Amino acid sequence: MYIVTNTIQTETAHSQKIIQQFTAGHTKESMEAVDGFLNFQLMQRALPDNPEVTELVVLSRWTSKEHQKNWVQSQSFKKMHQRKESTDETVEKKKRPGIISSMIAEYEVLT
Numbered sequence: 001m002y003i004v005t006n007t008i009q010t011e012t013a014h015s016q017k018i019i020q021q022f023t024a025g026h027t028k029e030s031m032e033a034v035d036g037f038l039n040f041q042l043m044q045r046a047l048p049d050n051p052e053v054t055e056l057v058v059l060s061r062w063t064s065k066e067h068q069k070n071w072v073q074s075q076s077f078k079k080m081h082q083r084k085e086s087t088d089e090t091v092e093k094k095k096r097p098g099i100i101s102s103m104i105a106e107y108e109v110l111t
Helices: 012-025 065-072 075-080 089-094
Strands: 002-011 037-047 050-062 099-108
Touching: 002 012, 002 065, 012 037, 012 050, 050 065, 065 075, 065 099
Parallel strands: none
Antiparallel strands: 002 050, 002 099, 037 050
C-alpha cells in the first residue's frame, strides 16, 4: 500500500470553504473509478499556538505508488484540483485564498 498526505495550513477564516472543496471533490463517486485508489480521509486541527491557523491533513491510500503517480498526471486530477497546464505550482498556490502552506509526504506501508 502507498499513502500520500498533504498537510495544508489555512487561515482559520477560510478553512471551512477549503474543507467543503475537498469533501465535494474527493467524494467516493468521483474517486471510485480511479485505478488503484483505496480511500481518502480529511483531518483537521486548530494549531494550539495560533488560533488564526487551521491545519488540514488530506490522506489518500493507494494500492501502489505507480497508481497514485498515474492519477496525479491525469486530466481527472488536474480538473479536480483546477490546475492549469503550468508546472509552476508556487504561482498557482499564491492565487488560492486562505492557503498559507502545503506540504506533501509520501509513504510506503511496510506492515
